[in-house]
Amino acid sequence: MATPTEALETVMPATRELVLDLHRRMVRIRRFEERAGKLVESGDMPGFLHLYVGQEAVAAGVCSALTDADQITSTHRGHGHAIAKGADFRPMFAELYGKTTGYCKGRGGSMHIVDMNRGMLGANAIVGGGIPIAVGAAFASQYRGDGTVAVSFFGDGATNIGAFHESVNMAAVLNLPVVFVIENNGYAEFTPQDRHMKLTDIAERASSYGIPGVIVDGMDVLAVRSVALEAIERAKRGEGPTLIEAKTYRYFDHQGIKGMRILYRDPAEVEAWKTRDAINLIEAIGVERGLVSAEEFADIWAQTEADIEDGIEFARTSPDPDPADILDDVYTV
Amino acid sequence: MATPTEALETVMPATRELVLDLHRRMVRIRRFEERAGKLVESGDMPGFLHLYVGQEAVAAGVCSALTDADQITSTHRGHGHAIAKGADFRPMFAELYGKTTGYCKGRGGSMHIVDMNRGMLGANAIVGGGIPIAVGAAFASQYRGDGTVAVSFFGDGATNIGAFHESVNMAAVLNLPVVFVIENNGYAEFTPQDRHMKLTDIAERASSYGIPGVIVDGMDVLAVRSVALEAIERAKRGEGPTLIEAKTYRYFDHQGIKGMRILYRDPAEVEAWKTRDAINLIEAIGVERGLVSAEEFADIWAQTEADIEDGIEFARTSPDPDPADILDDVYTV
Amino acid sequence: MPDEIPEGLPVTTRELTYVKAFNEGMHQVMAEDPDVFLIGEDVAGYGGVFHMFDGLLTEFGGKRVVDTPISEQAIIGLGVGAAARGLRPVCDLMFMDFVGVAMDQIFNQAAKMKYMFGGNVSVPLTITTAGGAGMSAAAQHSQSLEAWLAHIPGLKVAMPASPYDAKGLIVGAIRDDNPTIVVLNKKMLGIKGPVPEELYSIPFGVANIVREGSNATIVAIGRMVVEAEKAAANLEKDGISVEIIDPRTVQPLDINTIITSVKKTHRVLVVHEAVEFGGIGAEISSQIQESAFDYLDAPVTRLAAPFAPVPFAPILENAYVPDAPRIEADVRRLLERK
Amino acid sequence: MPDEIPEGLPVTTRELTYVKAFNEGMHQVMAEDPDVFLIGEDVAGYGGVFHMFDGLLTEFGGKRVVDTPISEQAIIGLGVGAAARGLRPVCDLMFMDFVGVAMDQIFNQAAKMKYMFGGNVSVPLTITTAGGAGMSAAAQHSQSLEAWLAHIPGLKVAMPASPYDAKGLIVGAIRDDNPTIVVLNKKMLGIKGPVPEELYSIPFGVANIVREGSNATIVAIGRMVVEAEKAAANLEKDGISVEIIDPRTVQPLDINTIITSVKKTHRVLVVHEAVEFGGIGAEISSQIQESAFDYLDAPVTRLAAPFAPVPFAPILENAYVPDAPRIEADVRRLLERK
Numbered sequence A, B: 001m002a003t004p005t006e007a008l009e010t011v012m013p014a015t016r017e018l019v020l021d022l023h024r025r026m027v028r029i030r031r032f033e034e035r036a037g038k039l040v041e042s043g044d045m046p047g048f049l050h051l052y053v054g055q056e057a058v059a060a061g062v063c064s065a066l067t068d069a070d071q072i073t074s075t076h077r078g079h080g081h082a083i084a085k086g087a088d089f090r091p092m093f094a095e096l097y098g099k100t101t102g103y104c105k106g107r108g109g110s111m112h113i114v115d116m117n118r119g120m121l122g123a124n125a126i127v128g129g130g131i132p133i134a135v136g137a138a139f140a141s142q143y144r145g146d147g148t149v150a151v152s153f154f155g156d157g158a159t160n161i162g163a164f165h166e167s168v169n170m171a172a173v174l175n176l177p178v179v180f181v182i183e184n185n186g187y188a189e190f191t192p193q194d195r196h197m198k199l200t201d202i203a204e205r206a207s208s209y210g211i212p213g214v215i216v217d218g219m220d221v222l223a224v225r226s227v228a229l230e231a232i233e234r235a236k237r238g239e240g241p242t243l244i245e246a247k248t249y250r251y252f253d254h255q256g257i258k259g260m261r262i263l264y265r266d267p268a269e270v271e272a273w274k275t276r277d278a279i280n281l282i283e284a285i286g287v288e289r290g291l292v293s294a295e296e297f298a299d300i301w302a303q304t305e306a307d308i309e310d311g312i313e314f315a316r317t318s319p320d321p322d323p324a325d326i327l328d329d330v331y332t333v
Numbered sequence C, D: 001m002p003d004e005i006p007e008g009l010p011v012t013t014r015e016l017t018y019v020k021a022f023n024e025g026m027h028q029v030m031a032e033d034p035d036v037f038l039i040g041e042d043v044a045g046y047g048g049v050f051h052m053f054d055g056l057l058t059e060f061g062g063k064r065v066v067d068t069p070i071s072e073q074a075i076i077g078l079g080v081g082a083a084a085r086g087l088r089p090v091c092d093l094m095f096m097d098f099v100g101v102a103m104d105q106i107f108n109q110a111a112k113m114k115y116m117f118g119g120n121v122s123v124p125l126t127i128t129t130a131g132g133a134g135m136s137a138a139a140q141h142s143q144s145l146e147a148w149l150a151h152i153p154g155l156k157v158a159m160p161a162s163p164y165d166a167k168g169l170i171v172g173a174i175r176d177d178n179p180t181i182v183v184l185n186k187k188m189l190g191i192k193g194p195v196p197e198e199l200y201s202i203p204f205g206v207a208n209i210v211r212e213g214s215n216a217t218i219v220a221i222g223r224m225v226v227e228a229e230k231a232a233a234n235l236e237k238d239g240i241s242v243e244i245i246d247p248r249t250v251q252p253l254d255i256n257t258i259i260t261s262v263k264k265t266h267r268v269l270v271v272h273e274a275v276e277f278g279g280i281g282a283e284i285s286s287q288i289q290e291s292a293f294d295y296l297d298a299p300v301t302r303l304a305a306p307f308a309p310v311p312f313a314p315i316l317e318n319a320y321v322p323d324a325p326r327i328e329a330d331v332r333r334l335l336e337r338k
């Protein structure tokens, strides 16, 4: 059974701007996911979703340390990474609704959100599929010497697939500016970590590649940002990749909000993790340190709400794709 | 540049029978390979061969610790494993000649030697291809509770491919009776180890799977046998897999005897390794300890020579396959 | 090869869904043969993401129903090794789209082992997976890749198109001494049909004449059989009599049954969900015109997906996958051809 | 699409081997475009196991010519990521048989990215590999798997059948803004033919009429073009005039050139090295009878490998791969068909 990382008082320094920025990224993810999840479950939206709720600090912390020129690759659980990287709600909702105004013109849906302008090189429906692609993006950084880095996000379960192994080793050998971020939420679908590997700390796998492995409290967004910054600086200095393991948790089911057909997780475990909710933690820090007021945090929630309504409205009223265009964009012509 | 393992005086205990047995296995491999290599280079035999000369102690040491009921999987460089596991020269040569009397009735050739009666579950022309198959053989051992184990042999280069990672982790999680033997000869084709990974000791990769990793001098057949025995006993006790790294060297080129089109290895490196030749070492031990006389060793060489002549003669005079049978054995009917 | 229903056995038939029928076949064949085991991602505790394996862990225990890490190469490879040692592994691949990460073990190892090893090894491995579009699952979770699999000597490939076949073909696959792959269709999981309670198996390579007819033949693969039946029912209203052939397995392919039908109807439409170019329909079409050239009153026609990945938006996906109206239209066009 | 030979350019032609022609194309296109890099196993220091990449490391240095660990998923995936960022990676897969370990990156990632991402990304990735039998390399090092690749929307597939095409198609592939795969034939590496010194590229989707004729058409893929030429030369002695079409790329397939020929000759044989069942010949055959049904005097005939893995023994392998005598015999049979 997964247990929350020990409740550390975060010791990371923070500015008012930083707290607001990180909080905004996380709240935007949280509310987007909750709404999107409901829209699918009510049948308003097609398909199915892997929701990121609970894990917000990982995407927010890492992406806050990146610029638009830096690239990320993501997973089936990719909305959080896209939003943290700066994706807009309008084309995101439009994509989930399968509209022409969506990030993929309705072709991709939830598992393929992309935003090339923001360095979001795509979600991926194949476990491990995005990892070598991030290595390639980092290769381009090195080739061009443009000072950018790439980050690949993936789950604990993904670290058991061949593509992970090949990619991290390749990046190590070629000394590429890439950061590998394991979001260890304790489960691969319904299989707990102790049934899919014999390690507690997946960061240990870094030693197989001769690169640093770092464990971080994935509920502490400041801590995540801090280790990410270090890894990114290292990458930019030409010292190669880092493997970061963020210990985190998803509050909802593998797919959708509440599908827990079987009790593969103890409800007490879920509750225990929620006591260390990343958004609560940053709000507490902001208020305690006198950096941000409760009202200001409330404003972010409210603004997010308005942005979501706007995004949904935009998506709903956007045009459907035209089946006559079905063969467009198979090839670049 | 690969350097030979420090020249340790072997401290392993040995009996006369054991020394004779190990010596015989190694000499049989050495001479088979040298002859087969020449037969291909002279155009007498079709195809191409990856020769095992230099690495004999690994196959001999490990396979001496196995019974016919134990299973092994092998690689493109598989003759040594087959011979060490007890394969006969006649069907081996016949297979290399593509004859019906060969181990695969001429269908497989050098890279697919199999001997089901001796637990040789096949060479493999895909790097890493045999590793999950050994895991499956070990699964069968566990499923049946028959007390057998499986061993997978593969090279340093193969430890960078996805199948290696998935297989070792799977075996660890399922606690299977399998032993993974890395034959680290310092090169993947023409690429030295330090260009294909950032580790010196590949055994360190064991820690990624929560299993023991062991390094052994791959030129010391007694030492190899000893670590193999320990891993096998462990597996049989139900304690799961072990990753063994045997430091060894191939004397010939990646393919064939002398193809060194480019100087990817320093000739001095080759010579340095030859000073610790595994067969010389066991002969020295046998004589020094008064277990086996020089004449007895010479008899083994002579007997091997005779067996080789017999095998080649058998192969040459065996019938070719009949093209009319080309569709036989695609399916079990 | 066992018969479809063993003779003399009492047959009690009732309605079951496609996935329940499959599941019943799994239960019965595992009860029959202790060498059968199931391994894959979330097949044990969770019963498989499509409920395909519900109840198996409870009935047969953790030794025979095994959850794994996300490691498809190792899952299939484990099956190959265990099968070579005489067990009868069922390895689940969840989505057919995942063949790409395990392809080497499927085509270079499982399928070739027997031949390459001179007949010395049999590999009675069964791979289960789910294919097909129509679930808004987009490009990497909706594919039909049977053409790849059917092009691999040594492998057999089943595509059940009814609950009856879902049960009979999984049993047939597991009892078969060769590597087999059974491709369920995700959109058919809840479709109901009559299924005998008893254990039975359907041999590979025997097509099903789903409906007899005289004006045209439709060869339909997987879920397209259902769409073809709807089209045929509509065409019948206009007095057009359509024969529907479901090959059931695309490797081996029961071309004889198809040829017999075409020699009777002289016109044939081949329908599948996969993209048309290089799809299994191409092979079927080629074989038909090779064997029944002089009987054809019109070219063999194919209806399949356009040459694009499966799009997400429902409106596009609906346009992408062939359906009854388009089958009907194509049959009418086929009949108009002089 | 660039022309085959840029107009107005002086053309100096001399004899080169297939592999040298390919190599020259690599050199010239890398000199032309600094965004092109090469990555793969032993492509740098060793120049590739088939000498395909000889001299590139020396000319372009270690930044642009990169050796890797044995990690094909990461090699192709690295290419996908770098291509998405605008570089033009050439990723070598050494043997075509190895596609199985990298298939996911090829078909689910490289090929689908553009479409799945709504057109927002182009993936100008080139994969190089070597296929074909005849080298006593057995079942896992001798395959022709172009039918799989041609069935993947988003990917383009070239199979050069001459030194001229080996150079022109690798250049065309690298300049193409889509993921492409260029499949050299191992047994053709030493074959010589005229090759212009200048840089030129052959666009994808344009067939080559290798030989004009009137009695029958042979559509031949890869090395089978050479065998078809031998057969045609022999048939000519008996006054039989054969037209040979080499599609050069199987995706896209220049069906128009084939159809035009068939409408002229009325009889057609399709030849390839891959196993017949589900091979690219099935698609070609289907399209021919769909588009030229009324012009055919005989069924479209296929000649390809039997449904078995590639056997090792030379006597079996020779029987396995189609050759000139069998092509000749099939053309004669085709002409006898009433």
Ligand SMILES: Cc1ncc(C[n+]2csc(CCOP(=O)(O)OP(=O)(O)O)c2C)c(N)n1
Pocket (backbone or CB within 6 Å): A076, A077, A125, A126, A127, A128, A154, A155, A156, A157, A158, A159, A185, A187, A188, A189, A254, C041, C070, C072, C094, C098, C101
């Ligand atoms: C190659 C492949 N295998 C299996 C799946 C099915 N699948 C989707 S998500 C998932 C679990 C992933 O676990 P993890 O990497 O821990 O990510 P998480 O879902 O926890 O975020 C699985 C098995 C897949 N999409 N791709």
Ligand SMILES: Cc1ncc(C[n+]2csc(CCOP(=O)(O)OP(=O)(O)O)c2C)c(N)n1
Pocket (backbone or CB within 6 Å): B076, B077, B125, B126, B127, B128, B154, B155, B156, B157, B158, B159, B185, B187, B188, B189, B254, D041, D070, D072, D094, D098, D101
């Ligand atoms: C999947 C795959 N990739 C590449 C090859 C080509 N290849 C054959 S042997 C070899 C090197 C293997 O190196 P290693 O594992 O160290 O074994 P060694 O040859 O040194 O015994 C390579 C790259 C292959 N056969 N299979």
Ligand SMILES: [Mg+2]
Pocket (backbone or CB within 6 Å): A155, A156, A157, A183, A184, A185, A186, A187, A188, A189
């Ligand atoms: Mg997880």
Ligand SMILES: [Mg+2]
Pocket (backbone or CB within 6 Å): B155, B156, B157, B183, B184, B185, B186, B187, B188, B189
């Ligand atoms: Mg090696």
